[in-house]
Amino acid sequence: MTSAVQSSAGGATSLPSSASISDVASLAGVSQGTVSNVLNHPERVTDVTLDRVQRAIQMLNYVPNGPARSLAVGRTASFGLVLSDLSNSLFVEIASGAERAAEEAGLTLLLANSDGRLDRENTYVRLFAEGRVAGVMLTLNDESHYRAIARRGSPGGPLVLLNYAADPASFCSAHIRNDVGGSMAAEHLIETGRRRLAFIGGPSGLQPVTERRLGFHRALTDHGLAPVVEIDPVGVNRSDGWAVGLRLIDEVKAGRVDGIFAASDLLAAGIAQAFAANDVSVPSSVGIVGYDNNQAAWDSPIPITTIGQPGDELGYRGAQLLLREVAEPHAHRHEQIELEPTLIVRESTGAAGTRPGVR
Amino acid sequence: MTSAVQSSAGGATSLPSSASISDVASLAGVSQGTVSNVLNHPERVTDVTLDRVQRAIQMLNYVPNGPARSLAVGRTASFGLVLSDLSNSLFVEIASGAERAAEEAGLTLLLANSDGRLDRENTYVRLFAEGRVAGVMLTLNDESHYRAIARRGSPGGPLVLLNYAADPASFCSAHIRNDVGGSMAAEHLIETGRRRLAFIGGPSGLQPVTERRLGFHRALTDHGLAPVVEIDPVGVNRSDGWAVGLRLIDEVKAGRVDGIFAASDLLAAGIAQAFAANDVSVPSSVGIVGYDNNQAAWDSPIPITTIGQPGDELGYRGAQLLLREVAEPHAHRHEQIELEPTLIVRESTGAAGTRPGVR
DNA sequence: GGCCTCGTTTGAAGCGCTTCAAGGTGATGG
DNA sequence: CCATCACCTTGAAGCGCTTCAAACGAGGCC
Secondary structure (H helix, E strand, O other), rough: OOOOEOOOOOOOOOOOOOOOOOHHHHOOOOOOHHHHHHHOHHOOOHHHHHHHHHHHHHHOOOOHHHHHHHHHHOOOOEEEEOOOOOOOOHHHHHHHHHHHHHHOOOOOEEEEEEEOOOOHHHHHHHHHHHHOOOEEEOOOOOOOHHHHHHHHHOOOOOOEEOOOOOOOOOOOOEEEEEEHHHHHHHHHHHHOOOEEEEEEEEOOOOOOHHHHHHHHHHHHHHEEEEEEEEEEOOOOEEEEHHHHHHHHHHHHHHHOOOEEEOOOOOHHHHHHHHHHHOOOOOOOOOEOOOEEHHHHHOOOOOOOEEEEHHHHHHHHHHHHHHHHHHHHHOOHHHHHHHHEEEEEOOOOHHHOOOOOOOO | EEEOOOOOOOOOOOOOOOOOHHHHHHHHHHOHHHHHHHOOOOHOOHHHHHHHHHHHHHHHHHOOOOHHHHHOOOOOEEEEEEEEEOOOOOHHHHHHHHHHHHHOOOEEEEEEOOOOHHHHHHHHHHHHHHOOOOOEEEEEOOOHHHHHHHOOOOOOEEEEOOOOOOOOOOEEEEEEHHHHHHHHHHHHHHHHOOOEEEOOOOOEEHHHHHHHHHHHHHHHOOOOOOOOOOEOOOOOOOOHHHHHHHHHHHHHHHOOOOOOEOOOHHHHHHHHHHHHHHOOOOOOOOEEEOHHHHHHHOOOOOEEEEEOOOOHHHHHHHHHHHHHHHOOOOOOOOOOEEEEEEEEHHHHHOOOOOOOOOO
């Protein structure tokens, strides 16, 4: 926790750095327009001029003034992505997919973290819009936030909503069908012989959880079943799962519950851990399915069967949507892309041993 | 994988959105200057004028043009942070710490992901610089990249290096003492009775790993010991760990190795998993210490003792460094902040059972 | 040798905003 | 009743860049 202090003199430090294009121009003995051409249309310029100008640029450590350029041009070559939760790997995957799309299109991607807070979602969407980025993508999972955003409308440039099924009258959006994931989980538990199933959800208002529950119910109904237990913990983290697990021990031991679908892997991992600590054996007495294909599901003492979400593809397709809307701003028809999740079977529902290094 | 398509007409969609401050001014029947005052110095404006202007702003869905503003003002109210690896929780923590500092200072934080690639580090540092952000922070862990950046020097505004001990002649930087972490690991293994210790590193060129090795060696030397085995896997992931674990099984069974320090938690978790699958008992036959306090260490079947890094604080202090340099651009003396890691004892070295929900 | 053409360079306009000196207005005090 | 003052508002300059019509030169051709 100490700090060493030293002088800054002499290093490769920032020069005055206030050089403008006209400084470069006069140093190189050409006009501003020519310097601009060197920067943006080098093919229009003689080799010797090019050389002279570039030397001047070096000499002055000239950094073009982006705002001035954007002002003159009227747009920028980047777009923004506002993420709800950087600690959730789904969003990181979304970012990486979006980044791939951006790179392919020759754009750069600016990220911001809203931490799921509406005020910050607004701040950053607005900040990006004011920065005149080509467009903005926003991940969303709360219905009330959606309503707030929808009421406000699009902030200048195009806005694409990710991870939320938005009304195509208002926005392009891309999301992963959570109801399908829910019914996948149910079908899998039923297929592996379970009949007395529990649903562990989360705080209300989270669209994804609502949809997962819906799909789960639907699948059960199709089989003439109904959930035996439903619990909505206050959070969707490991400790919430641990608490839920403790509550379920008796039910499982008494044979009243033999399958559990938890709406997040952390939840599922917590439940599994509570069971392990209390002599409830997984998967023989009870099967567990999580959601998200987080590392947590993988790393759990008993690797947990889970529903994987194609986050990377979500980001990629979402970015494409945005790019298309940017390209054809007029007469654009908003689209709603739906992606499907995948069932990933592991030991918590009775799969043969899985091994690390294989995903 | 279907897409529903609908019209965009009628929703709360983007209006022409090309309204400028003068449109607002003429609609409200005031001058541009007044509109600008409404935006930036509302206290200078009569309530009735304020109201009239705000109404006009609403009506036109006016979004101030950021580039124009930055151009006029000469700076922006945000700064940039280029992260090497969004999937590593350390960097996410750094981001959140930096964000806290930004919020306190009334600035916004723009993120970008370099993915550890030098070209992207350069692209984004330059992009931020051109955007005339107040300053840029860059996480770095490769010496050759540092050399490239140092050669180029600072790109206009201040540049602070994170997670790398930079020469204070050139840059401010903040990092966490990896050598201290390495010796902590060694000391802990020795304290818990181990003497035949192995070091598992990683690809060369990674400054953090180099330093961890250094500290580890130093501590051993202090105790008159030397590492029994040193392995440098090609990567630092779980599968690399699994492979290393397999290689070590015989050594451990033969009693030639009784303590392992792995330079990453993923590595350690892989090793532990390989041991578990092959009847090598942890911690009784061998103790394992990881690094990073990742979720992986926590979630491992046998929770792994690890070295925690104060990533949040690193981001926070780094941002403060940057803010200070922004405030006093002249006669600024670069600082190098050093933070210390923490030993977190878990079962892999013999701690009593730990429980989820408690971190 | 004069004229036309083509490729290069110039110079000024203008992007949308902030700022600030100068102008207006109403209230206050003598 | 007029001078003074405080407070609002105006209008124009200027931030650094791109763009584009116009100027310029250097060949090439008749």
